[in-house]
Amino acid sequence: MDTKQHFKFTTGVLFYPVLFVLIIWLIFWFEVRFGYNFSKYGIYPQSLKGLRGIIFSPFVHGSITHIYHNTVPLFVLSMALFYFYRSIAWKILFLGILISGFLTWCIGRPSYHIGASGLIYVLVSFTFFKGVFAKHFRLIALSLLVVFLYGSMIWYTMPIEQGISWEGHLSGLITGFIFALFFRKSIAKPKKYRWEQPDYNEDDDPFLKHFDKDGNFIEIIEPEMEQEQPSVHYIYKKNNSKE
Template sequence: MKVKKDIVYNFYNGVVLYPFYLVILMWVAFYVDVELGLDAYKYGVFPREAKGLLGVFLSPFIHGSLAHLYSNTLPIFFLGAALFYFYRKISWKVLLLGYVFTGLVTWVIGRPSYHIGMSGVIYFLSSFIFFKGIIAKHYRLIAVSLIVVFVYGGTIWYVLPVKEELSWEGHLAGFLVGFVVALLVKVPKSNVVSYQWEQTDYIPEQDPFMRHFDAQGNFVSESEQLRRLEEELQQTQWQNIEYTYIYKEHKSNENDEME
């Protein structure tokens, strides 16, 4: 019986594996770039030029240095795990929307330079998880939002041009896209277990908990309930019950007669 309103969360391997795969792709791409000298930054987002559109899909896995790569590794892993755990049914949809539109917005608003790195997606996830938790008004999601603020709140300043070498446009794009996606994408209602009293066939008199309260809302103990029940039984006018019997004569068959 459904008695509590809550969102059902179940741990599954994808909570860890999917973010881990993203991290592996980032590191493999960096290793190949360094070993083969590909100058992969040229495949990043270059705003308002057709060649720069390829970076919408490739730039998150391209990093300019080991420090740059390392700084994005832990955030994408933990924020990705939070997304796949708390928003399992819409996680891939949300990640794909954030991945593509963060790159596109960066392509529109960015400076004429190559924009690379997973930080735009990280800002997207931070923004989405924060705003979705507030919009959903669920205590667990709000708690996750507060954790995101506590851990990554200081990075909000990097959506502004505080450092010339940082792609603040990518950060700003991720932040804005995360907010919009949090507004538009709905968490499936099938994830929600409703209160028993929210059911259409709910009858208060049949609820064991509600039986402990009278019509005025006063608490009634079990002994008091029994006393009131006895009084009701005593006041009930019982009618005489008539029993009608119909006698049917048994007719013996031929076998009985032969015996």
């Protein structure tokens, strides 16, 4: 990957997550600044009018705390999605919003369900299970990192706290798992280092020759070279004196 391609790739990884988060904050600012309440555009289960919330609900939040707790993991997880699974990132985002929203519409309580938390659970679930299915140590490491950062979110897929759409969280978790199975063959192939290549022979590695099997450094003493005799230049002066 040359410099131009690397810059384009890095820009894409950062640009889309930042744009998504920026749109969410702009909508929230518009509500606060002009006194609107877009909660009615959330998902209202088992009603035809509530179907519009499948599209609009991820962009609507009820408070500054709500939007803050959603946008931070949304930014981190979407950036990881575009970095490791760029070829299917847009499919995961769009289908994740649609399918998790529809499942919420099917199983949710008769109330407005708003926020991007359903999509966040899609990304958490997909990233974790995809790394496990890929059986690649870097992607597994990413899965473990997701568990470390957001593993406690699993509790909110159950009705343990009033006022939280556990139905949306559960729908996102199920959707992400389905995506990990469906896109199982679309496994990212990170660039392999030299020692990961199948034809690699550590006996030919000049660096490893400086270490023994226990990892101890071996000092290699170069054989002494015979010192060359310095060249001597003789200067003959003509003796012009008379004897």
